[in-house]
Amino acid sequence: METIRKCKDTANVQTELIMPGHTNPIGNLMGGNLLCWMDVCSGISAIKMSRHIAVTASLDDVSFKLPIKVGDIVILRSFVTRSFNTSMEVICEVFIKNIRNNEELKSHEAYFTFVALNDDGTPVKVEQVEPETEREKELYENALERRELRLVRAGKMKMVDTVVLKNKLV
Numbered sequence: 552m553e554t555i556r557k558c559k560d561t562a563n564v565q566t567e568l569i570m571p572g573h574t575n576p577i578g579n580l581m582g583g584n585l586l587c588w589m590d591v592c593s594g595i596s597a598i599k600m601s602r603h604i605a606v607t608a609s610l611d612d613v614s615f616k617l618p619i620k621v622g623d624i625v626i627l628r629s630f631v632t633r634s635f636n637t638s639m640e641v642i643c644e645v646f647i648k649n650i651r652n653n654e655e656l657k658s659h660e661a662y663f664t665f666v667a668l669n670d671d672g673t674p675v676k677v678e679q680v681e682p683e684t685e686r687e688k689e690l691y692e693n694a695l696e697r698r699e700l701r702l703v704r705a706g707k708m709k710m711v712d713t714v715v716l717k718n719k720l721v
């Protein structure tokens with residue numbers, strides 16, 4: 552029997568203090584370190600959702616427009632936007648916290664896809680997630696188009712087999 556889970560049940564928050572060992576030669580956080588934290592933060596959301604081990608299948612585009620400096624506090628927030636059969640889309644947002652006024656500035660955002668695995672390492676069916684807020688509903692609705700786009704780009708789906716993308720092109 553399928554159980555419905557709320558997006559908020561899958562929410563995860565991770566806080567990091569940027570130390571010299573995390574940075575490049577000009578004192579900015581190295582992109583690879585940020586991606587590692589985003590992957591772990593999102594992965595925990597996927598595990599909360601599926602209650603199985605979940606592996607990263609893909610990561611959509613990430614731009615490094617805003618530098619994160621040594622001494623900054625960084626907050627990562629993630630939750631499952633939509634689950635499909637064995638895979639789940641997770642949004643991970645990154646914020647730089649201003650320690651003087653407590654304000655947060657959003658610096659990065661990415662969509663990860665995780666696949667839930669059984670103990671024998673084969674993909675296992677995941678439950679459905681139910682969006683509640685307006686934002687969660689919008690992310691849920693648009694997740695289908697993002698999924699088709701990433702599967703076409705990965706060579707896992709033919710354009711002719713898409714539903715949302717095909718309709719957009721005609």
Ligand SMILES: CC(C)(COP(=O)(O)OP(=O)(O)OC[C@H]1O[C@@H](n2cnc3c(N)ncnc32)[C@H](O)[C@@H]1OP(=O)(O)O)[C@@H](O)C(=O)NCCC(=O)NCCS
Pocket residue numbers: 606607608609635636637638639664666674701702705707
């Ligand atoms: C992810 C993985 C389990 C998919 O295995 P697979 O044999 O391609 O399995 P399937 O074709 O049956 O696909 C399983 C699910 O993965 C999804 N998937 C596969 N490749 C994907 C990709 N590039 N992007 C997004 N989703 C993908 C499929 O859409 C499917 O989802 P669904 O069941 O919800 O429809 C497999 O490729 C793997 O183990 N990769 C290594 C994962 C890993 O180690 N990650 C850590 C980073 S190195």
